Amino acid sequence: MARIGLSDVADAAGVSEATVSRVVNKRGVVAAETRKTVEDAMRRVGYSRGTLGNLVLLVTPGLVDPFFAVLSDRIAAALGLQGLRAVVCSAPVGGVQELEFVSAMADAGMVGAIFVSASNTLEDADPAVHRLLQARRIPFIGVNGAFEGVDAPTLSTNDVLAAELAVDHLWSLGHRRIGLIAGPIGNRPSDRRQQGFLDAIRSRGGSLDDGLVVRHEYSIEGGMTAAGRLLEQEGATAIVAASDEIALGAIRAARRLGLDVPRDVSVIGYDDTLPLEFLDPPLTTVRQPLSRLAQAIVPVLLRQIQGRPVDSGELLFDPELIIRASTAPVRVAG
Structure with a gap:
């Protein structure tokens, strides 16, 4: 059986082979209607692009955390609509696995890479990852963190505004x-949340005691440990957490101390990817704009793949405060 080629697709779609080639290889500008016509023709005649020329690497620090799983899933879906195939790799931030994944995928012919809160969020990260991509001329994007000193686009939730929204509500x-x-210290998004938090407190004339800021792991256990310190040693009446998991740990710590949430302590999370409305109490949180982030990433990557100019600065997306039942007016003694 003869192999189906570009000329067969061109005949079926009624376009030139050059147009089919641009659709297949994601090069140049093709009108959306024409692209759809070519894609339909490819399916009808049984043309297969193979694996080369449409692979995009998504690097995450893990998929156990619902935030990374949901965001990766939505980015993969958005890539699929453009004929690109996402390969999701879970690698500890700053570990050697990330470089191994990038190297292997570069050899496999990937056309781009997206770092979802991976080494792009880490201070003093190993530069070998982005240097390899630059040397191979493979475009890449950072999500929620930029590679320091690297000319690459970044799309992030506005962490400073997220802290402001939380403090304003509690205040x-x-x-x-x-x-x-x-x-943890050295994590850029958390550095910015801390700065936004301090700025928000300072602008309201509030206390800037060092003890009211605790850096810990993104986990329920990290939240429990840090909240115990804030409640027992610092007398905090409200807690702003850098993730919903940390917030859940803070609620557990409060209850172990005999405190009620929100009567005695108010708690605010961050992300809103868990079914928080079904918790007891339903958790107030700052929602990251996952859908808007995912939809915005793909056009930027496509322009890079096509060799078109892109803004290498950071594009910030506003989060949204979702008020539920874990926050309440401060309890007045007596």
């Missing part, structure tokens, strides 16, 4: 001893 409820549980 309006009368809380003045507000604690922050942020991620």
Whole structure:
């Protein structure tokens, strides 16, 4: 049986072979209607692009956390609509696996890479990853963190605004001893949440006690440990957490101390990817704009793949405060 080629697709679609080639290889500009016509013709005649020329690597620090799983899934779906195939690789931030994945996928012919809160979020990250991509002329994008000193586009949730929204809500409820549980030191998004938190407290004339900011792991256990310190040693009446998992740990710590949420302590999470409305109490949180992020990433990557100019600065997306039942007015003694 003869192999189906570009000329067969061109005949079926009623376009030139050059147009089919641009659709297949993601090069140049093709009108959306023409692209759909070519894609339909490819399916009808049984043309297969193979694996080369349409692979995109998604690097995440893990898929156990619902935030990374949901965001990766939505990015993969958006890539699929453009004929690109996502290969999701889970690698510890700063570990050697990330470089191994990137190297292997570069050899496999990937056309681009997307770093979803991976080494792009880490201070003093190994530069070998982005240097390899630059040397191979493979475009890449950072999500929620930029590679330091690297000319590559970045799309991020506005972490400074996220902290402002949380503090503003708690301040309006009368809380003045507000604690922050942020991620590990050296994690850029957490650094920015801390800065946004401090700026928000400072602008309201509040206390800037060092003890009211605790950096710990993104986990329930990290939240429990940090919240215990904030509640027992610092007398916090409200806690802003850098993730929903940390917030769940903070609620557990409060209850082990005999405190009620939200009567005695208010808690705010971050992400809104868990079914938080079904918790007890339903968790107030700052929602990251996952769908908008995922939809915006793909056009930027496509322009890079096509050799068109892109803005190498950071594009910030506004989060949204979702008020539920884990926050309440500060309890007045007596």
